[in-house]
Amino acid sequence: MKAKDLRTELQPVWCTGCGDFGVLKGLTQALADLEVAPEKLAVISGIGCSSRLPGYVKAYSFNTIHGRALPIATGLKTARPELTTVVVGGDGDGFSIGLGHLPHAIRRDVNLTYVVMDNGIYGLTKGQASPTTELESKRSRGLGGSDEQPLNPVLLVLSSGCGFVARTHAGNMPHMREMFRQAIEYPGFSFVHVLAGCVTYQPRGYSDQLLQRSYELPQEYDTTDAGAAINAVRDGRFALGVIYRRPLGAAAVAAGATEDEDWTPPDAVLKQDLPTE
Amino acid sequence: METRTEVLPANAAPETPMRSLVIAIAGSGGDGVALIGDLLLKMAAHQGLYGMLVQSYGPQIRGGESAVVLRIGDREICYEGDDTDVLVCFKVSDLKRFRGSVHLHDDSLLVLEEKDEGVLPDWLGATKRPVFRHPFATFDGGVEVAGEPKNMMALALVCRALGWPESLAQQALAERFSHKPALVERNMPTFRKAFNLENVPAITKLIGHGVPLVVETGNEAVARGAMAAGLRFFAGYPITPSSEVMETLIDELPAVGGRIVQAEDEISALGMVVGASFGGVPSMTATSGPGLSLMTEMMGLSSMAEIPTVIVDCQRAGPATGMPSRTEQSDLYHAIYGGHGDFPRAVLGVFDVVHARDVMFRAFELAENYQLPVLVLSDAYVAQRRQIRDGVTDRRDKPRRWRWTPEDGPARFQLSGDHPVNAFRVPGTPGGTYMAAGIEHTEDGNPTADAGMHQKMSEKRFAKLEGIADDTRTWARTLGKADATRGIVAWGSSYGMLREWVAGNPEYRVFLPEILHPFPLEAFEEWRKGLAETTTVELSFQGQFHRYLCSLTDMTAVRSIARSGGLPMSMRELGSLLAAPAAKKEKA
Numbered sequence: 037m038k039a040k041d042l043r044t045e046l047q048p049v050w051c052t053g054c055g056d057f058g059v060l061k062g063l064t065q066a067l068a069d070l071e072v073a074p075e076k077l078a079v080i081s082g083i084g085c086s087s088r089l090p091g092y093v094k095a096y097s098f099n100t101i102h103g104r105a106l107p108i109a110t111g112l113k114t115a116r117p118e119l120t121t122v123v124v125g126g127d128g129d130g131f132s133i134g135l136g137h138l139p140h141a142i143r144r145d146v147n148l149t150y151v152v153m154d155n156g157i158y159g160l161t162k163g164q165a166s167p168t169t170e171l172e173s174k175r176s177r178g179l180g181g182s183d184e185q186p187l188n189p190v191l192l193v194l195s196s197g198c199g200f201v202a203r204t205h206a207g208n209m210p211h212m213r214e215m216f217r218q219a220i221e222y223p224g225f226s227f228v229h230v231l232a233g234c235v236t237y238q239p240r241g242y243s244d245q246l247l248q249r250s251y252e253l254p255q256e257y258d259t260t261d262a263g264a265a266i267n268a269v270r271d272g273r274f275a276l277g278v279i280y281r282r283p284l285g286a287a288a289v290a291a292g293a294t295e296d297e298d299w300t301p302p303d304a305v306l307k308q309d310l311p312t313e
Numbered sequence: 314m315e316t317r318t319e320v321l322p323a324n325a326a327p328e329t330p331m332r333s334l335v336i337a338i339a340g341s342g343g344d345g346v347a348l349i350g351d352l353l354l355k356m357a358a359h360q361g362l363y364g365m366l367v368q369s370y371g372p373q374i375r376g377g378e379s380a381v382v383l384r385i386g387d388r389e390i391c392y393e394g395d396d397t398d399v400l401v402c403f404k405v406s407d408l409k410r411f412r413g414s415v416h417l418h419d420d421s422l423l424v425l426e427e428k429d430e431g432v433l434p435d436w437l438g439a440t441k442r443p444v445f446r447h448p449f450a451t452f453d454g455g456v457e458v459a460g461e462p463k464n465m466m467a468l469a470l471v472c473r474a475l476g477w478p479e480s481l482a483q484q485a486l487a488e489r490f491s492h493k494p495a496l497v498e499r500n501m502p503t504f505r506k507a508f509n510l511e512n513v514p515a516i517t518k519l520i521g522h523g524v525p526l527v528v529e530t531g532n533e534a535v536a537r538g539a540m541a542a543g544l545r546f547f548a549g550y551p552i553t554p555s556s557e558v559m560e561t562l563i564d565e566l567p568a569v570g571g572r573i574v575q576a577e578d579e580i581s582a583l584g585m586v587v588g589a590s591f592g593g594v595p596s597m598t599a600t601s602g603p604g605l606s607l608m609t610e611m612m613g614l615s616s617m618a619e620i621p622t623v624i625v626d627c628q629r630a631g632p633a634t635g636m637p638s639r640t641e642q643s644d645l646y647h648a649i650y651g652g653h654g655d656f657p658r659a660v661l662g663v664f665d666v667v668h669a670r671d672v673m674f675r676a677f678e679l680a681e682n683y684q685l686p687v688l689v690l691s692d693a694y695v696a697q698r699r700q701i702r703d704g705v706t707d708r709r710d711k712p713r714r715w716r717w718t719p720e721d722g723p724a725r726f727q728l729s730g731d732h733p734v735n736a737f738r739v740p741g742t743p744g745g746t747y748m749a750a751g752i753e754h755t756e757d758g759n760p761t762a763d764a765g766m767h768q769k770m771s772e773k774r775f776a777k778l779e780g781i782a783d784d785t786r787t788w789a790r791t792l793g794k795a796d797a798t799r800g801i802v803a804w805g806s807s808y809g810m811l812r813e814w815v816a817g818n819p820e821y822r823v824f825l826p827e828i829l830h831p832f833p834l835e836a837f838e839e840w841r842k843g844l845a846e847t848t849t850v851e852l853s854f855q856g857q858f859h860r861y862l863c864s865l866t867d868m869t870a871v872r873s874i875a876r877s878g879g880l881p882m883s884m885r886e887l888g889s890l891l892a893a894p895a896a897k898k899e900k901a
Binding site for chain 1: 742
């Protein structure tokens with residue numbers, strides 16, 4: 037199976053040079069690597085530039101409303117666990133209007149893969165500050181919220197107890213493909229933070245700046261160590277790679293989570309589709 | 314026009330009017346008043362008597378004063394009655410909260426605490442019978458202390474007055490506390506002591522038909538009706554007065570192979586329902602007004618993306634938080650018109666517990682057949698009541714969504730067909746991949762900003778309403794004699810009271826739509842022929858139902874009786890409002 041077998045005929049409306057092109061390619065590559073047939077695939081999004089992506093993937097896709105992709109995907113996956121369900125969207129969709137759903141989707145641990153293309157800006161509405169826009173950037177361009185600190189989405193998902201957390205860069209195809217593949221394979225809620233440039237509403241060289249602030253986690257990094265994961269995302273740099281992978285059967289590590297030997301991940305329970313006729 | 318007409322037994326055979334009794338019990342939090350009502354209703358059902366129970370709370374739902382009003386009789390009952398035949402009150406001062414819920418007549422039996430010197434309020438009315446006083450409370454130095462359970466004494470006294478045997482009470486208690494048999498044994502001595510008192514006055518004895526009946530709340534009936542109609546996925550968020558729909562489904566849906574999620578909010582709840590139904594699984598949520606407000610954008614998505622959803626709204630009183638435990642009929646505008654942009658949806662109304670099951674079946678039928686959101690308007694009065702009903706077995710075939718196969722063509726949202734509904738592409742079906750979207754789309758589901766396409770797609774989506782209107786032309790119920798000259802138009806839970814109103818006032822007949830939108834206008838126009846006067850009756854301050862009808866047909870000279878909710882309307886109130894000069898005539 038090839039990546040292009042999972043592409044529709046529709047041409048993306050993204051600006052030339054947009055990081056989302058890479059994500060589309062990396063995602064379809066990973067899905068092809070895993071031999072996911074179009075009819076067994078669901079791609080769900082909210083609203084935003086990156087939320088246009090489901091239209092370009094041959095799948096049972098759903099371009100829903102702003103911020104609500106996670107609840108819709110949760111309903112679908114709970115009813116139809118045999119479908120591979122990928123949720124895609126941007127930082128505004130996922131970390132602003134839709135943020136309230138994120139910790140709960142993580143808590144439920146429904147086997148979804150959530151890919152956020154974080155370009156630190158509202159692109160579709162022409163350049164307003166998003167929850168991840170840097171302070172300096174907001175000040176220099178006179179954007180709203182210039183005194184508001186940006187959010188650290190990866191720390192947030194880790195502290196909510198997410199079982200698989202990875203970060204990648206939209207300019208690094210082999211890395212992205214590998215992260216997506218591992219995330220989709222992970223039998224629980226998985227989160228991939230993609231550093232994606234915006235060529236129109238971010239300054240020239242923004243994508244390269246992201247890359248300069250990034251570093252790949254070293255070989256000896258223990259992906260099952262939740263404490264190490266939290267430390268890895270606390271400084272101003274972007275650790276790339278699998279930041280955390282909860283060992284199968286282990287309880288979530290999150291504030292308030294209970295260690296329970298009898299706890300079973302929902303994926304072990306929800307294996308079969310509900311009848312549709 | 315074949316509207317479903319009920320000619321009441323009282324009209325058809327006036328020689329055997331319904332015999333019934335209204336029992337009210339008022340107390341403070343912790344008196345266990347709700348339990349007495351519950352047990353009495355169970356005991357009535359066991360003997361083949363009908364009845365219903367409504368509970369009244371203060372604003373906080375938990376704690377504070379509480380009262381139950383229970384009516385039992387030898388016919389199906391869906392109105393709690395006007396006059397109280399038996400009132401048990403542990404403390405007269407607790408009564409003030411229940412103004413309007415209890416009213417004594419000449420022959421009422423009034424049971425009060427022996428040492429209570431409280432003065433009965435004037436609005437309560439008066440009985441000519443001597444008051445029966447009983448030492449419910451235990452006092453120590455003039456201060457009430459914990460003692461034997463008052464509710465067991467009250468239960469015993471009411472049973473004794475009704476002439477019901479001790480064994481019936483014991484059985485009801487054993488069923489209710491099947492997990493705590495010791496508790497029943499511990500309480501029976503208190504019961505017996507009161508039950509065996511010499512001087513307990515007797516009241517009318519009611520005789521049931523002997524076949525045990527079912528006790529069900531409106532919310533349970535909604536949940537079970539939905540399951541019978543094929544519901545397999547539910548998501549909801551707790552909210553008074555609808556939470557028991559979710560609670561019932563948590564207990565019962567997995568057993569039929571369904572799944573349930575408690576969502577983080579109502580936006581998510583309907584989102585999950587949309588997602589599961591996108592997956593081809595019949596799905597529903599239940600909420601109340603504030604939740605419906607949050608769901609509104611998602612309702613538009615369900616309609617736009619042509620995904621079937623069923624949304625139950627148990628209406629409560631007021632905007633914002635309002636009065637959560639109180640009833641009202643003021644979400645009608647929201648259900649019919651709520652949301653941005655033009656999108657079709659259907660709206661049904663629930664009469665009572667028996668009707669709820671039937672309505673749920675119809676809701677799923679419309680949603681699955683027409684691939685749009687269907688709202689079911691229940692209210693606190695129906696949702697929270699317990700009603701005794703005949704056992705039912707639904708043998709109807711479950712609604713089935715029209716599933717896509719390659720012969721159905723390449724476009725998901727085809728415009729050229731002679732039917733506005735297209736075959737539904739269930740994920741997993743090879744060759745059927747497409748994109749569903751909340752964005753305006755072409756026939757293939759691809760985004761468009763073309764004005765012409767938006768017009769055509771709107772025409773296609775709204776054509777569904779024409780189909781629904783045609784399918785549901787007879788979805789209305791009329792009460793009373795066809796030649797009656799005074800007409801009342803109402804909807805939803807007003808049914809129960811009006812059913813008895815026409816029985817006692819044969820000059821009236823009543824029209825109640827089962828589907829509110831699209832409205833069964835033809836049936837209504839047919840029904841209103843020959844009326845000398847017509848009145849709309851509803852629990853909405855704005856008169857939403859009346860104004861809605863004004864937008865559909867000529868309502869000149871039709872009077873509107875509309876007030877805000879809180880308490881349901883009684884026959885006494887309706888009588889005085891109908892008799893009053895029509896000050897608000899021709900409100901439009």
